Amino acid sequence: MTRKSLGIAACVTLWSYLLLTFAFGERGMVAYGRIERYRDDLRAHIELLETDRDRLAAAAERLQSDAEQIRIESRRIGYLRPDEGIIRIPGRAPSEPQIERPGDKLPRPERNAVIERSHLRALSLCLGLLAFVLAQTIFRDSR
Numbered sequence: 001m002t003r004k005s006l007g008i009a010a011c012v013t014l015w016s017y018l019l020l021t022f023a024f025g026e027r028g029m030v031a032y033g034r035i036e037r038y039r040d041d042l043r044a045h046i047e048l049l050e051t052d053r054d055r056l057a058a059a060a061e062r063l064q065s066d067a068e069q070i071r072i073e074s075r076r077i078g079y080l081r082p083d084e085g086i087i088r089i090p091g092r093a094p095s096e097p098q099i100e101r102p103g104d105k106l107p108r109p110e111r112n113a114v115i116e117r118s119h120l121r122a123l124s125l126c127l128g129l130l131a132f133v134l135a136q137t138i139f140r141d142s143r
Contacts, residue, residue, distance in 0.1 A: 005135035013128025017120060024115045 023029050062069040080086065 002136070005132050005139060008135045009128045009132035012131035013124050016127040017124035020115075020120045020124060021117075025117065025120065 021028060025031070063073060
């Protein structure tokens with residue numbers, strides 16, 4: 001009876017570990033879904049970067065050909081005509097140009113959602129022990 005109960009418990013432990021690893025391990029189905037979501041986030045991010053690139057290319061083209069845009073940008077960075085002056089307002093900080101860094105916008109993958117292998121083993125062992133106790137109880141009652 002005990003040998004049969006140990007065999008059942010070992011099978012339950014092994015199969016539960018394999019199924020838990022398949023579902024929740026670092027290369028399991030949950031992790032695979034998370035990787036697919038991350039891939040989709042990266043694709044959306046690439047589309048945003050391409051939109052930003054096109055917008056910046058158009059702005060660069062305007063700065064090379066449009067006299068009004070050149071005048072506006074040169075005033076923004078502090079260049080003036082000889083007959084113009086600057087009025088400083090006390091207590092107001094000068095505006096700094098916005099620097100765009102695509103790496104700051106890059107989505108990061110989730111790292112903490114993976115169940116560690118030791119936890120999967122412990123859970124499988126608990127299921128195996130539960131199967132052993134249940135098998136002992138069932139075989140004791142069948143006598």
